[in-house]
Amino acid sequence: MKPLFKDRVDAGRTLAEGLRGYSHRDDVIVLALPRGGVPVAYEVARVLDAEFDVLVVRKLGVPHDPELAMGAIASGGAQYLDEEMASRVGVAHTQVVEVLAEERRELARRETLYRGNRSRVQLSGRTVIVVDDGVATGASMRVAVAALRPRQPARVVIAVPVAPADTAEWLVSIADEFVCTHVAGSFLSVGGFYENFDQTTDTQVRALFVRSHEDAL
Numbered sequence: 001m002k003p004l005f006k007d008r009v010d011a012g013r014t015l016a017e018g019l020r021g022y023s024h025r026d027d028v029i030v031l032a033l034p035r036g037g038v039p040v041a042y043e044v045a046r047v048l049d050a051e052f053d054v055l056v057v058r059k060l061g062v063p064h065d066p067e068l069a070m071g072a073i074a075s076g077g078a079q080y081l082d083e084e085m086a087s088r089v090g091v092a093h094t095q096v097v098e099v100l101a102e103e104r105r106e107l108a109r110r111e112t113l114y115r116g117n118r119s120r121v122q123l124s125g126r127t128v129i130v131v132d133d134g135v136a137t138g139a140s141m142r143v144a145v146a147a148l149r150p151r152q153p154a155r156v157v158i159a160v161p162v163a164p165a166d167t168a169e170w171l172v173s174i175a176d177e178f179v180c181t182h183v184a185g186s187f188l189s190v191g192g193f194y195e196n197f198d199q200t201t202d203t204q205v206r207a208l209f210v211r212s213h214e215d216a217l
Contacts, residue, residue, distance in 0.1 A: 004193045006196060012039060012042065022127065025048075028126070029121060029123065033057050033144060035205050044131055055144055056075045056114065057140045057147075062086070072139045113206060130157065158178050164183075168183045
């Protein structure tokens with residue numbers, strides 16, 4: 001099957017078409033989940049003429065299978081841990097503690113690197129569109145929404161280019177709106193829907209974050 005998207009830029013432009021109703025509104029902000037969600041979200045924000053920012057989320061990977069998420073953490077202290085799944089795949093409590101400590105350090109590093117001295121934006125009363133390059137288990141998006149709710153946005157919109165059908169079903173239940181370009185009945189990985197799915201680097205994230213703020217001036 002031919003990939004749906006050429007790259008993350010293409011995915012972002014395509015996703016933005018499903019969000020046109022949020023164009024040119026002062027109350028809208030697009031939040032990217034780094035790193036892969038940043039190029040997608042940047043294009044969404046550009047097309048919608050919306051403010052752009054990042055929400056740092058770190059997946060808690062199973063030690064012997066890092067791509068398998070047993071939870072996630074986000075800026076502001078939000079945390080989600082699927083203890084049943086962790087136990088089922090043989091992750092001991094001490095290992096969970098080690099993974100949490102490591103990912104908290106990495107989250108703090110990225111927050112400083114991407115944001116620099118800029119303070120977090122105010123979200124109270126605003127429509128927040130949370131963007132990633134796709135979801136598999138949805139753990140990162142789940143904790144992202146949990147991190148946002150205490151900041152009292154008026155509306156949380158989850159927007160992704162691709163998601164498996166079962167994950168999409170429960171993402172609908174935690175968001176005020178769920179926008180997905182392609183809900184997949186057959187799903188192996190997010191990268192399988194992209195022609196180019198090269199890893200997004202910290203340098204690219206930082207550059208897009210800086211460019212977005214320059215564009216707003």
